[in-house]
């Protein structure tokens with residue numbers, strides 16, 4: 024929880040800078056992060072860090088400079104030295120040929136809607152107990168891996184343009200468990216997410232493995248390249264939707280002719296009528312931030328309505344350069360896809376469709392051609408062949424190379440329920456992000472371009 | 479804090495956890511981990527940012543399991559040791575394969591990247607003036623987007639371990655990239671780019687960035703190639719030879735030789751994130767990874783590369799050795815704990831000693847098995863022109879636009895910026911939107927030509943991702959021009 028020393032130091036230096044006419048924006052980021060990693064049925068790493076970062080961005084006319092320092096804020100001096108570094112960088116910078124938009128804290132905020140002290144302070148022994156239960160309860164002779172990241176993220180935003188202060192603290196966790204056959208190398212996976220201690224349950228993972236283990240006792244199936252009806256699980260669907268938004272809805276890419284949406288505009292139908300997408304910071308299945316990291320206030324923001332493109336996303340730099348209004352999408356977004364009217368169970372949805380591939384998650388997706396909306400990635404965890412609504416055999420590592428327009432355009436069924444998919448990474452600072460998407464999507468005519476001889 | 483001020487508290491911390499029953503302990507203090515990112519986009523300086531980190535990371539092996547903790551507060555040294563030990567004790571609750579570091583004598587040493595002009599000593603205005611001059615050189619009527627990117631790193635740290643090692647390192651990395659883009663006749667964005675490479679010898683300071691032979695000397699060629707792409711036909715689907723220039727070949731090697739030969743992946747320690755490997759412990763000394771033209775080294779005694787760092791984050795000196803010898807798989811990228819476990823699991827001594835490949839990206843991340851420099855040794859098939867002259871039907875490919883690899887690295891799909899068609903030993907025309915794909919062992923078995931030293935450069939990779947918590951690492955790849963036959967290239971629709 025934010026201590027007064029940190030808060031007072033930032034506010035004091037902000038006021039000093041405002042008095043001097045400096046245009047500065049401050050972001051304090053503090054994370055308490057814990058991660059337990061499992062490999063070969065053992066804890067392979069148990070790590071905890073408590074890190075504080077301060078970003079200062081200064082705009083000096085058409086010049087800009089920013090400086091980030093990691094370390095405790097022990098008083099105004101620590102903030103002042105970061106401000107001085109940013110001021111110096113801005114003063115030496117080259118001017119832009121347009122007027123930058125200064126980030127500004129649009130409103131006061133104090134948020135702790137998703138904060139659970141019990142998760143922030145969770146004893147890592149509790150994680151070891153859950154993993155032990157899973158290891159002992161599933162797949163004798165199989166190899167368990169996984170990771171369980173948990174912690175808190177606290178941010179404080181202030182600027183010299185006004186007296187507002189935006190503060191948020193929240194907790195989050197991301198759990199995975201992978202079950203691998205040591206010889207065959209097939210992999211089952213279970214993912215869980217949440218923001219409260221107790222959200223992750225060994226039983227949920229054990230049940231997921233139990234459903235699939237009998238299918239995986241059968242030999243693997245090599246999928247001949249061609250077009251297939253595919254059930255995408257929520258992990259795969261969230262990934263496809265996230266990439267489609269990233270390469271189709273970014274204002275920069277759109278203005279500069281790079282996006283797959285460039286032949287269309289706001290108001291045009293670009294995807295199946297079954298697709299409705301919003302950025303909804305009030306959705307409790309995502310990580311809720313009432314403001315973004317540029318200080319903009321967030322609210323429900325329509326992206327696609329029944330297949331029709333509703334808006335583009337503009338960061339401050341792109342908005343300034345192209346004379347657009349910035350949108351509040353700096354940092355974590357809350358992509359929510361409306362559920363459909365398919366049956367509860369994906370197998371029921373494909374009962375009369377003959378041979379179908381069930382691909383719950385995609386591995387290592389990339390974009391060979393952004394202009395055409397082509398993406399490629401391969402099946403990995405828990406992928407199976409389905410015949411007349413029955414899971415019959417596991418499938419070997421199969422590559423999908425297709426377009427967003429096709430996969431999100433030819434939807435035969437969407438789950439009537441939604442699943443929360445945690446999309447956070449732990450590369451840089453802790454910044455939890457999750458999407459809430461239908462539990463499955465059935466798409467027709469999906470191109471399988473290659474298949475390995477193994478899992 | 480000064481290193482000397484920490485020697486006492488760190489020594490006390492190490493002694494404390496060893497007295498408490500730990501099997502091994504190390505600590506890394508970063509006095510400075512700094513970076514500077516400058517991005518000029520169409521002549522506008524869109525990123526002008528610097529960052530600075532400093533702190534201590536402590537790793538404790540207790541009961542065969544790792545605990546790690548880090549702090550950016552100099553006053554918290556003792557607490558960091560306590561926390562790392564407590565984390566290791568918790569980890570030891572769930573151990574089926576106890577990890578073991580083996581026993582090594584302590585090492586005292588130091589390493590500094592060879593630098594003539596430290597990039598952090600170059601005034602910002604000089605760097606910006608240089609960027610502006612580079613941007614100016616990328617201009618042409620048909621060029622719609624220009625990006626000049628500079629990423630500089632400087633790291634100073636001290637390493638201590640429970641074997642008495644003390645190692646100081648001062649590392650400098652300079653990465654640069656230039657991209658130009660324009661829409662083609664079909665309204666699709668095409669691009670050409672060039673990243674700063676090294677020759678493998680010499681220094682790696684600011685002087686490298688400003689050396690036209692390593693970067694900006696390619697700008698005129700890039701513009702010519704982009705202009706040709708704008709009216710070029712698309713590469714048609716089919717089987718043909720592919721000739722990979724180092725700008726593409728280094729990523730092929732990175733993804734399908736480097737990653738599958740990381741021992742932690744082979745042993746199954748990356749399954750919950752990056753994936754596994756088709757290589758098993760039985761493969762070493764037996765598996766034909768490629769044709770006899772394929773020889774691959776780790777480190778390679780390259781003087782100036784981001785994969786050259788003197789000592790790894792376990793204090794092991796970097797070591798030059800072969801991973802693949804004339805097509806035969808002989809070794810992999812290793813750290814101490816992983817070779818100990820592999821030898822136990824195999825029931826024989828598969829690996830003699832650590833490959834010095836245990837690396838961490840920051841004081842607050844625990845080291846894992848990484849690539850250092852993974853290099854294809856130059857071959858005897860002459861220059862690019864010589865290789866083209868003996869190619870009946872193929873394409874020359876350069877610079878990745880996309881990369882997607884199977885989870886055990888058994889298959890791959892790459893997209894590239896440009897293809898040059900080769901027919902009857904001659905380059906005939908430029909083709910756009912090239913892609914190719916393959917299955918790793920089959921692909922390398924069809925390696926039919928390897929260029930000589932004149933075609934070999936060290937490409938720098940600033941952004942290899944792996945591990946949980948995720949870590950971005952800097953790596954080098956010395957690669958020559960390579961030709962592979964009978965490869966599926968282009969898309970079916």
Ligand SMILES: [Zn+2]
Nearest residue numbers: 732737942943
């Ligand atoms: Zn990599």
